[in-house]
Amino acid sequence: MTELKSYEGGCHCGKVRYSVKLDLTQPMLSCNCSICQKSGTLLGFVPVDQFALKSGEESLTDYQFNKKVIHHLFCSTCGVRSFGRGTGPDGKEMRAINVRCLDNVDLEQLNVMKYNGRAS
Numbered sequence: 001m002t003e004l005k006s007y008e009g010g011c012h013c014g015k016v017r018y019s020v021k022l023d024l025t026q027p028m029l030s031c032n033c034s035i036c037q038k039s040g041t042l043l044g045f046v047p048v049d050q051f052a053l054k055s056g057e058e059s060l061t062d063y064q065f066n067k068k069v070i071h072h073l074f075c076s077t078c079g080v081r082s083f084g085r086g087t088g089p090d091g092k093e094m095r096a097i098n099v100r101c102l103d104n105v106d107l108e109q110l111n112v113m114k115y116n117g118r119a120s
Contacts, residue, residue, distance in 0.1 A: 006021050026111070042110070042112065046094060
């Protein structure tokens, strides 16, 4: 049984804001790929229909590397990567949520799973 709940999140300066439905009882990924390790991202993945960008589309800058399948988005003002756009293994559009950027979430309560992104 999932515990899908609604959360608000965004970047540091507040230009980028979104709402997302996410089950934080599921494992969140701590990836060791070059970009996730350097930015300290902690990821949860959701289908695109569980995500709504409320503001800041014009403030997002896109960065892609390696296979260029994930759009690593960051705020052009404060530089925070609060979410990304991509395609899941099933070919469906998804959003990669940086759960560190969700409002009022106790990160110590999360189930964190290590992912070896360096090997991908």
